[in-house]
Amino acid sequence: MKFGLPRDPQLSFLLLVNLLVIVVATVWSRGQFASADNLQSMASQLPEIGLLAIGVMLTMISGNGGIDLSGAAMANLAGVVGALVAPHFVSADDAPVLFTALFVVVALVTGIVGGAVNGLLIARLGLTPILATLGTQLLFTGIAVVLTNGSAVRLGYVEPLSAIGNDTVLGIPIGFALFFLATLLLGLVLGRSAYGVRLYLMGTNPKAARYTGISPTRILLTTYILSSTLAALAGVLIASRTASVKWDYGGSYLLITILIAVMAGVRPSGGYGRMTCLFFSATALQVLSSAFNLVGISNFFRDCAWGLMLLLFLASSRIEFKRWLPRRG
DSSP states (O other), rough: OOOOOOOOHHHHHHHHHHHHHHHHHHHTTTTSSSSSSHHHHHHHSSSSHHHHHHHHHHHTTTTOOOOOOHHHHHHHHHHHHHHHHHHSOOTTTHHHHHHHHHHHHHHHHHHHHHHHHHHHHTTOOOOHHHHHHHHHHHHHHHHHHHHHHHHHHEOOOHHHHHHHHHHEEEEEEEHHHHHHHHHHHHHHHHHHSHHHHHHHHHHHHHHHHTTTTTHOOOOOOHHHHHHHHHHHHHHHHHHHHHSSEETTTTTTHHHHHHHHHHHHOOHHHTTOOOOHHHHHHHHHHHHHHHHHHTTOOOOHHHHHHHHHHHHHHHHHTTSGGGSSSSSOO
């Protein structure tokens, strides 16, 4: 049996980045970086950004400049709507489980509606995705501001809801487990379902997709609904972790989620993207962020670093990584 790097050069690169940062940070911190507590802390911070990045990836695969810039705004709006609607029907003190279930359902329904708005604007009205989702980003944010008068809405301590964002199972944060299951399930959908085949084909060659009878409207609508629903799930995780919701949470998430997708090798032109690469791209960025915290780098410099990395990866997106890797024997 032969051992070596994975056949996918992008995956090889991401695995090496993860390993290199972990080793350097562990040596620098004299073992504290790789402690169980720190690993759990990193895993609990990753899911909401990772779910938003999956949505960006799906929309980018669809091609024709596809992207969803409204993810963070939808996550906040979904949390706000859930926090305002659920208490009108169920008391968190008397029925915490039912309250949590209603909160999650309302948030996800909000995400589905928002995704349908994005999909219809792009698929039916033919708006450019970047402009359409930039507009809905402002729309979702505005609605959240109006509903809350610009203030945070406190949920208080609701044990089942808090468990989603803060508890662990077998040492693994529940939120991280949800993110992992989402990447696994959507990886199977993209690789083995008719929807996945049609999405990749539409992103690669939209004319060929039309000639084969694929409905771009249906694919785009499904894709943007999936993206927005994942954003709403991220909103649930945010609310459960912080016990509150607010319209402006995650101001830097948009840049980070696009960077994760681009680092994962998703092509801005569409037609390519692997969920495995996105998973390790998200972990690489989280590990690197934690390493920055370890050495005391400010958030301002970190945002500058993310922006520079995004530009570098976009500029090098046409470079074949295979040229830099040794050939397999």
